Amino acid sequence: AQTVTQSQPEMSVQEAETVTLSCTYDTSESDYYLFWYKQPPSRQMILVIRQEAYKQQNATENRFSVNFQKAAKSFSLKISDSQLGDAAMYFCAYRQRSGGSNYKLTFGKGTLLTVNP
């Protein structure tokens, strides 16, 4: 079974600084996608960024970027110029195609990010 591990239950960062959240996953598949979702205290999950496994170039969305290391099965999220609104629970997620149309989305346990003013 595929697993997603986020080894940092909590992280904190000073406003305007940079923080990196870690994520590793376990799979024997080659066709999959990776996602970072953000869940602020309001509870609405929001997609932050996604990465296709077949692309070597790391995805970037404004202040958010990933470091995707396929061989190491690592997918970390870097947040630059942290803002107070970045405070949230961040979930790493993995989705693969297996057995035809059997797409499964598997989440890590999450990392709670605190941004200090």
Add this chain to the structure above:
Amino acid sequence: KAGVTQTPRYLIKTRGQQVTLSCSPISGHRSVSWYQQTPGQGLQFLFEYFSETQRNKGNFPGRFSGRQFSNSRSEMNVSTLELGDSALYLCASSLEAAVWDTQYFGPGTRLTVL
């Protein structure tokens, strides 16, 4: 476009009762997935529907069931509620049911079982 909506937002039930939660996907989206979120287990996949067919199911007992209607709206039902069913139930929709599709989440339904 309106986002994913879930009703009700909060629900309190007692053990042994049953409950039905509703999810309306983003207009045009045909795939709906359900997740259970608890502090202990995190986010766990329940099931996924596409064009009124269940395409994928997580490891939950048969007390958890769902369905999707022709307008893509989905409902999930939990029968014979247990204390451990207390959780935030999240619904997510996507355009298709493809591996590359982004899932858009609703605000969730907070279920408390007493």
